[in-house]
Amino acid sequence: MSVIEKNSRHFPYWLLWSTLALLLAMLLGISCGMVKVPMPELLSILSGNSGTALHETVVLKIRLPRVLFAALVGASLSVSGGAFQAVLRNPLADPYILGVSGGAALGSVVALTLDSQSPLVLPLTAFCGALLSLVLVYVVARANQSSTHTLILAGVMVGSFASALLLFLLWLAPADSVRNAVFWLAGNLAHVRPGWLPWGYGLSLLAFLLLWHQARVLDLFTQGEDAAADLGLDVGRARLLVFAAAGLLVATAVSMAGLVGFVGLVIPHVVRLLCGPGHVRLLPASALAGAAFLVLADALARTILAPAELPVGVITAIIGAPFFLYLLRLKGER
Amino acid sequence: MIQLSAVNFSYEKRRILQHLDLDVRQGELLTILGPNGAGKSTLLRLMRGRLRPDSGTIRWQEGAAHQLSRGKMATLAAVVPQLMAQPFGFSVREMVAMGCFAHDSGRWNRWGLGVEQQRTVEQMLAVTDITHLAEQTVGVLSGGELQRVLLARALAQQTPVLLLDEVTSQLDLGHTRSIAELLYRLCRDEGKTIVQVSHDINLAADISQRILMLDSSGAVVAFGEPTQVLSAKNIDAAFGVKVQVEKHHSSDALRVYPLPLRKKKLDR
Numbered sequence: 369m370s371v372i373e374k375n376s377r378h379f380p381y382w383l384l385w386s387t388l389a390l391l392l393a394m395l396l397g398i399s400c401g402m403v404k405v406p407m408p409e410l411l412s413i414l415s416g417n418s419g420t421a422l423h424e425t426v427v428l429k430i431r432l433p434r435v436l437f438a439a440l441v442g443a444s445l446s447v448s449g450g451a452f453q454a455v456l457r458n459p460l461a462d463p464y465i466l467g468v469s470g471g472a473a474l475g476s477v478v479a480l481t482l483d484s485q486s487p488l489v490l491p492l493t494a495f496c497g498a499l500l501s502l503v504l505v506y507v508v509a510r511a512n513q514s515s516t517h518t519l520i521l522a523g524v525m526v527g528s529f530a531s532a533l534l535l536f537l538l539w540l541a542p543a544d545s546v547r548n549a550v551f552w553l554a555g556n557l558a559h560v561r562p563g564w565l566p567w568g569y570g571l572s573l574l575a576f577l578l579l580w581h582q583a584r585v586l587d588l589f590t591q592g593e594d595a596a597a598d599l600g601l602d603v604g605r606a607r608l609l610v611f612a613a614a615g616l617l618v619a620t621a622v623s624m625a626g627l628v629g630f631v632g633l634v635i636p637h638v639v640r641l642l643c644g645p646g647h648v649r650l651l652p653a654s655a656l657a658g659a660a661f662l663v664l665a666d667a668l669a670r671t672i673l674a675p676a677e678l679p680v681g682v683i684t685a686i687i688g689a690p691f692f693l694y695l696l697r698l699k700g701e702r
Numbered sequence: 703m704i705q706l707s708a709v710n711f712s713y714e715k716r717r718i719l720q721h722l723d724l725d726v727r728q729g730e731l732l733t734i735l736g737p738n739g740a741g742k743s744t745l746l747r748l749m750r751g752r753l754r755p756d757s758g759t760i761r762w763q764e765g766a767a768h769q770l771s772r773g774k775m776a777t778l779a780a781v782v783p784q785l786m787a788q789p790f791g792f793s794v795r796e797m798v799a800m801g802c803f804a805h806d807s808g809r810w811n812r813w814g815l816g817v818e819q820q821r822t823v824e825q826m827l828a829v830t831d832i833t834h835l836a837e838q839t840v841g842v843l844s845g846g847e848l849q850r851v852l853l854a855r856a857l858a859q860q861t862p863v864l865l866l867d868e869v870t871s872q873l874d875l876g877h878t879r880s881i882a883e884l885l886y887r888l889c890r891d892e893g894k895t896i897v898q899v900s901h902d903i904n905l906a907a908d909i910s911q912r913i914l915m916l917d918s919s920g921a922v923v924a925f926g927e928p929t930q931v932l933s934a935k936n937i938d939a940a941f942g943v944k945v946q947v948e949k950h951h952s953s954d955a956l957r958v959y960p961l962p963l964r965k966k967k968l969d970r
Binding site for chain 1: 752777783792
C-alpha cells in the first residue's frame, strides 16, 4: 500500500468527522445561554428564516459571532502549536508555554494604552510582540540545542518577563480599563468587537494557508534542523516563514481572546494520535478539532457559573496543565 | 569528486584538523578511521559545506562546498547521520520518502509522492531489508533498524556521493555484513562515491579502496590502500593500542586483532 493510497483512504473521513464535530459543537455553543431558544427555532433562525425578534438578536447578533470567534481562536492556537512543535522539534511546545502568547499580549496592551480603534493596529502590535518573544526564546534555546527543556524554560521566562512588563503598563493605565484587561488576560471571548470577525478570519486564513503549503517542510523539520538541511531544505528561510505565519496566528488569537493557554499543546497531540504525524493532515485536522474544542470550552465557561462568566482560559488551563505534566512524565520514562 | 587542500579547522581553541589534503575519487569507497574526537564527523560536515574551514579549500566540481546551496548539495551528497531520538511518530515509509525532497522540492510542497518516487522508496526499503517494517512507527525501532531506515532515506536521495557517519555502529553481525555488501555493490555497480566514518577496522579493510587514518589531534597518520595503512605501527600511533595484523589465509584480506588484555598487569 503506498503513502498516497493510505492518505486518500483515511483523510477524507477524518475531514468529514472533524467538520461534523465542529458543526455540532457550534450548534451546542449557540444553544447555550440564559435565554432559552428551542432547537427547531434556533435551526430555522440559522437557516435564514425568522424567529421572535429577541431570539433572532440573541442568536445572530450575540451568540453566533461569539461562537465564530471561539472557533477561530481555537483553530489558530492549535495550528500554531502544531507548527511550533515541528520546527522546534519539541512535542511540548505551545504558544502559551513558549511565551509567544505573552509577547503578543504585551503588544496588544501597548496598542490598548495607545488607545487605537483600528482593527488592524492591535493584531499588528500583537504580531510584533509575538515575533520578538519567539526570536528571543529561539536564540536562547539554540545555544543549548541538545535539551528540549531549555526551550520550555526559556519560553516560561520570556512569558514571565512579558507579563511583568504588561502588569506594569496596566498599573499605569486608568482603573476601569485595568479591570477589563485583567479578565481579558485570563483568556476571555467576551470583549471582542464583532467588526473584527472578518479581519480575524482573513488574517488567520492567510497564515493557515501559508503553513499548510509548508506542511511537508514541517515534516522535514521534525528530523531536526541539521538533518532537514542535509535533505536539501533551506532551513533559515523556511523557519522564518513558519515563525511568521505561526506568529500571525497567535497574534490574531491573542488580540481577540487574550491568553488562552494549552490549546496548542493538547489538540495537536490528540490529533497526531488519531491521524498520524504528517502535517498535510495534522494542520487542517488540528484546526477543526481546536475550533470545536474551544467552542465547547467557551460554552462551558459561559454556563458553569451562569449568569456569571468564567474566562475560557481557566477552562483550557484546567484541562491543559495536567496534560502537560502527563507528557512531561511520559518523556521522563522513555 | 571532492578536493580538499590544506584544510585546517578548529572549534574555538581546539584544533581538529591540521593541514589535510585529500582528493576523493569518483566511484571509490573511502573510510575514515580514527579515535573519538579526531574530527571524523567534522570532516564529513566540512565536505558537505555545513562548516567552513579556517584555511584551505574544499571544492566540488560544482564549486566550493560552503557556497553550494543546501538544495544543490542534497542532490550531490546524501548523509546518514549518527542516531538521534525520534519524538514524532512517522512511519518508516514516510521517513524514507523524505529523501525524495532533494530532487523534487517543488513537488514535495504538494500533497504526495509521484509514481516514480514511490517506486524509489519501495526499492530502497527492499535493499536495506526494512520492507517488513514499512508501516512501523520509527519511535519503536531498535538502533540498528533505525540506521537502516536512515540509510534507505539517504539512498532515496539518489545522489552520486554518500557520506556515512558510523552507519554500521548499531548493526548486528548479519546486517553489518549485508550493509557492507550493499555499499560495496553501490560503488562497483552504480559508480557511487562513498565516504564513511567507521570504527570497524576489519570492515574497512574488506570494502575500502582507500583508508584515511587520523590520530586524536586530527593529524593524518596514514592515507592509502588498506594494505599500506593498516599496519600495527599505524594503529598504535592512531589509537594507542597494540594489535596483530594478519593476512587471511584464503584471501588477501587483512584481519586486525587487538592483543588480549594483559589481566595480570591489571590485577596488580
